[in-house]
Amino acid sequence: YVNKPYREADYVIGVSDTYRNRGLKVNKQCSEGLTVYLGNNAALFDESREEYHVEKPANEFWLCYIGTMGYSYDLRCAIDAVRMASDSTGKKVRLVALGSGPLFDDFKNYAHRNRILCDFTGTLPYSEMVGRMCSCDAVINCINPGAAQSITNKVGDYALSGLPVINTQENEEYRNLVEEYRCGINCECGKSDEVAKAIVFLMSNPVEKELFGRNARRLGEERFDRRVTYPKIVELIERISM
Secondary structure, rough: OHHHHHHHHHOOEEEHHHHHHHHHOOOOOOOOEEOOOOOOOHHHHHHHHHHHOOOOOOOOOEEEEOOOOOOOOOOHHHHHHHHHHHHOOOOOEEEEEEEEEOHHHHHHHEEEEEEEEEEEEEEOHHHHHHHHHHHHOEEEOEEEEOOOOOHHHHHHHHHOOOOOOOOOOOOOHHHHHHHOOOOEEEEOOOHHHHHHHHHHHHOOOHHHHHHHHHHHHHHHHHHHHHHHHHHHHHHHHHOOOO
């Protein structure tokens, strides 16, 4: 079904290289297309960061997940990793899970059965979510094998947060961004032991943790601030419509 509009388009704009290339696969009218990631206004994002900041106990490490709690997302891996990191270090590691979805109760119950420190807030207003996320120590992008996601809203928010990311997503485009900007740690999909080691590394290496966070913010400002990126779409439309 999608091949028909892809073929007939005058130009292909994708929210990731992965999606852009899918359109270009059948479109012969443009040679390169344009990728503009889904973004946010960094200035408004930072206002929410300040307004809804949450004080975190100094003796706890907070790992944050935001977004849908559904079948594509592997929160069990994150929960297992939090338990393993806490057990191996003897320190308090908390999973802060912001969002809801069809598996919300399943994930929450699984966390409680594993007796980890956790907060499952359900859906929050966006600005409050930003404040809570940015009060954490790190973020996690945990996606199940074979999922179709590439560059999602979530990873844009993660970048703007200025926090290091622990990533299990298989998609090479995002994994390459994490490596290119050196803004976090890529782990093998579904490997909770690798995620646990990444948590422990960030807990034990505050200098590296801060560096990852600064690099994440640079990624956010360069690739996910819509004030910078969305004008490229306007410029393109103006150019090809003349």
